[in-house]
Amino acid sequence: MVQFFLTAGCDSVGHAVRKSLLAAAWFVFLTFPLMVIKVNTIENTVVWRWENMGYVAVSIFLGSFVWRWLLARKELKEDNANEETSAEKLLTKVQSHPVLKYSALAVVALLAGLYPQVFDLYQTNIMISCLVYIVLGLGLNIVVGLAGLLDLGYVAFYAVGAYAYALCNMHWDIGFWYMLPVGGVLGTILGVMLGFPVLRLRGDYLAIVTLGFGEIIRLILENWGDVTMGPSGISNIDRPALFGVKLGITDSTIYMYYIMIGLLVFTIFCVNRLQNSRIGRAWLALREDEIACQAMGIDKVKTKLLAFALGASWAGMAGVVFAAKTTFINPASFTFWESAIILSIVVIGGMGSIRGVIAGAIILILVPEYLRDFAEFRMLLFGAIMVLVMVFRPQGLISAKRKIYKYNDTNTAGAANE
Amino acid sequence: MNNPVLNVKAVEKDFGGIRALDDVDLVVHNKEIVALIGPNGAGKTTFFNCITGIYTPTGGDVLIDPTAEGNPRRINGKKPNVVTELGMARTFQNIRLFPSMTALENVMIGTHCRTKSAVWGAISRNKATRREEQAVIDRSYELLKLVGLEKYVNDLATNMPYGKQRRLEIARALATDPFLLLLDEPAAGMNPQETLDLERLIVDIRDQFSISIMLIEHDMKMVMSMSDRIYVLDYGRMIADGTPREIAENPAVIKAYLGESDD
Numbered sequence: 001m002v003q004f005f006l007t008a009g010c011d012s013v014g015h016a017v018r019k020s021l022l023a024a025a026w027f028v029f030l031t032f033p034l035m036v037i038k039v040n041t042i043e044n045t046v047v048w049r050w051e052n053m054g055y056v057a058v059s060i061f062l063g064s065f066v067w068r069w070l071l072a073r074k075e076l077k078e079d080n081a082n083e084e085t086s087a088e089k090l091l092t093k094v095q096s097h098p099v100l101k102y103s104a105l106a107v108v109a110l111l112a113g114l115y116p117q118v119f120d121l122y123q124t125n126i127m128i129s130c131l132v133y134i135v136l137g138l139g140l141n142i143v144v145g146l147a148g149l150l151d152l153g154y155v156a157f158y159a160v161g162a163y164a165y166a167l168c169n170m171h172w173d174i175g176f177w178y179m180l181p182v183g184g185v186l187g188t189i190l191g192v193m194l195g196f197p198v199l200r201l202r203g204d205y206l207a208i209v210t211l212g213f214g215e216i217i218r219l220i221l222e223n224w225g226d227v228t229m230g231p232s233g234i235s236n237i238d239r240p241a242l243f244g245v246k247l248g249i250t251d252s253t254i255y256m257y258y259i260m261i262g263l264l265v266f267t268i269f270c271v272n273r274l275q276n277s278r279i280g281r282a283w284l285a286l287r288e289d290e291i292a293c294q295a296m297g298i299d300k301v302k303t304k305l306l307a308f309a310l311g312a313s314w315a316g317m318a319g320v321v322f323a324a325k326t327t328f329i330n331p332a333s334f335t336f337w338e339s340a341i342i343l344s345i346v347v348i349g350g351m352g353s354i355r356g357v358i359a360g361a362i363i364l365i366l367v368p369e370y371l372r373d374f375a376e377f378r379m380l381l382f383g384a385i386m387v388l389v390m391v392f393r394p395q396g397l398i399s400a401k402r403k404i405y406k407y408n409d410t411n412t413a414g415a416a417n418e
Numbered sequence: 419m420n421n422p423v424l425n426v427k428a429v430e431k432d433f434g435g436i437r438a439l440d441d442v443d444l445v446v447h448n449k450e451i452v453a454l455i456g457p458n459g460a461g462k463t464t465f466f467n468c469i470t471g472i473y474t475p476t477g478g479d480v481l482i483d484p485t486a487e488g489n490p491r492r493i494n495g496k497k498p499n500v501v502t503e504l505g506m507a508r509t510f511q512n513i514r515l516f517p518s519m520t521a522l523e524n525v526m527i528g529t530h531c532r533t534k535s536a537v538w539g540a541i542s543r544n545k546a547t548r549r550e551e552q553a554v555i556d557r558s559y560e561l562l563k564l565v566g567l568e569k570y571v572n573d574l575a576t577n578m579p580y581g582k583q584r585r586l587e588i589a590r591a592l593a594t595d596p597f598l599l600l601l602d603e604p605a606a607g608m609n610p611q612e613t614l615d616l617e618r619l620i621v622d623i624r625d626q627f628s629i630s631i632m633l634i635e636h637d638m639k640m641v642m643s644m645s646d647r648i649y650v651l652d653y654g655r656m657i658a659d660g661t662p663r664e665i666a667e668n669p670a671v672i673k674a675y676l677g678e679s680d681d
């Protein structure tokens with residue numbers, strides 16, 4: 001840090017110190033009535049806690065100074081853009097060595113496989129919800145990250161999947177395994193239904209309409225009591241049965257965990273193949289430049305609808321899993337807050353990056369879970385993480401890398417030119 | 419075989435009260451290089467937008483006949499992607515590449531409307547899909563080589579030098595397999611040497627692919643030396659057309675370019 005300021009010149013150091021001093025003074029002034037003065041109402045005396053003033057001044061000064069240093073460093077870095085972080089470098093390195101890559105994969109698989117054996121039920125449950133959010137994130141990633149369509153109502157498809165399973169299970173006793181694909185199909189249909197009216201919209205307008213769509217679905221669930229049981233929700237939903245055998249809580253949680261791992265692997269497999277295909281490239285082109293994309297012969301309507309439909313199908317499946325896992329659902333589980341969380345997972349993780357979405361979900365779902373002890377500070381920390389990531393890594397934790405294609409260098413077309 | 423591949427008749431375009439194109443006629447024959455020139459704001463880009471479906475003309479007809487066999491087809495109001503599928507590909511005056519995709523991928527996008535693999539193919543990666551994918555990659559690489567960008571295959575488009583980006587746009591348009599290539603100021607921002615190379619490239623493309631080329635250009639030296647015919651647009655009206663020599667001597671053109679100072 002000192003070295004950095006030495007190279008950056010005394011001028012900027014002086015500037016940073018002055019600004020930080022100013023910030024410290026301002027905060028001392030603002031927090032004075034709260035931190036320093038304490039009125040003891042019983043004895044009618046005023047206690048002056050001057051030492052608090054010192055703490056505020058020093059911590060704000062240091063905080064402001066570090067903040068400035070980080071910002072300056074970031075600006076310096078932007079000159080040589082595209083620089084990878086050390087984590088990304090490590091990932092690239094591991095990926096380029098087949099031996100390293102497969103042993104890393106094996107370690108991850110082993111850890112994932114042993115998790116419910118090593119940890120208790122509570123931890124396994126948390127991990128299941130984390131996995132659900134990874135799948136949701138990967139689904140939304142198709143719409144937002146790849147196709148660039150800002151969708152704030154994604155939770156609607158999740159809700160439809162969950163309610164579809166809950167209702168079919170309640171009325172006709174249809175099992176989890178039948179409803180999992182049905183949930184996906186329902187999501188797809190609903191995705192196309194939402195896609196049609198918003199084809200012409202982009203950016204903010206699209207965001208507002210999809211937000212409204214999400215709220216409409218939630219309000220329907222809340223108010224159409226005859227069918228959806230209203231705000232009281234549906235309980236006693238069956239957990240998935242293993243070859244027709246109903247399991248106890250512990251076993252079925254572990255079973256659920258493995259189902260989620262399976263669904264996640266399936267999702268990663270599909271999304272990875274999709275994003276490096278003709279369709280995936282069309283989505284990217286649509287995201288990058290809509291007019292050029294159309295001018296290059298890509299049907300905008302088809303491409304958008306496909307993104308909405310495929311993205312929604314994973315939300316539908318995740319919804320079925322969610323209903324089976326919690327055995328109780330009500331509209332409160334499908335508020336805008338959920339959409340916002342899923343979107344944050346995609347944006348903070350890295351738009352269009354599978355590894356990014358996984359990292360994003362782990363941070364945004366597991367961290368608040370383990371911070372439960374800090375109660376009210378939990379959301380504060382959550383917000384702080386979001387702000388920090390957006391300021392210092394706007395492209396997300398792990399940014400998407402483009403695939404390197406292997407071409408055959410034949411000498412036919414270019415011949416006439418040489 | 420002497421039918422025009424593109425025949426534009428009395429095309430008009432109004433923007434609110436402004437008439438950007440007024441009664442514009444233009445034809446392009448097979449394997450011709452046709453230039454469209456005119457002062458700034460004359461309506462050249464608007465003309466391109468009207469015939470490629472980005473705007474719908476207010477009036478008139480845009481007829482195409484890819485095989486020049488004498489059965490033209492009206493394409494007014496068709497969507498841009500349909501026009502491209504029918505065989506007219508374009509570049510943009512203010513470069514519109516896909517910035518965070520690689521040069522190769524940019525060209526690969528151009529092949530989209532000539533390929534078929536869909537969701538199931540993408541996920542299963544069956545034989546047909548793999549074959550198609552490899553053909554797309556190889557063809558795109560060849561096109562990159564043709565425009566001299568093999569060095570930049572895996573570079574992001576946004577990181578490429580300006581002149582190279584213009585060439586990449588040409589390769590991308592060629593990937594759509596057009597019968598008519600429309601270039602909007604391809605030499606803008608290039609130095610004289612680059613312009614000369616570009617001129618050679620464009621003529622090469624015409625000869626090698628046997629396609630027609632229409633370009634908007636401000637560089638008179640380039641226009642005069644490479645075009646078969648030139649159209650001149652001024653305030654939305656076509657004021658002249660003819661061979662480079664005829665245009666150079668046309669008093670109306672000289673007036674439009676030099677302003678009406680004397681008399």
Ligand SMILES: Nc1ncnc2c1ncn2[C@@H]1O[C@H](COP(=O)(O)OP(=O)(O)OP(=O)(O)O)[C@@H](O)[C@H]1O
Pocket residue numbers: 433436438456457458459460461462463464465511
């Ligand atoms: N979308 C639009 N809405 C309103 N007016 C427009 C629009 N597009 C173009 N114009 C107007 O139409 C006229 C022709 O513009 P155009 O871009 O076609 O000119 P140009 O010949 O390509 O000029 P340049 O050589 O500067 O590229 C201009 O007066 C322009 O302001």
Ligand SMILES: [Mg+2]
Pocket residue numbers: 462463464511
């Ligand atoms: Mg123009």
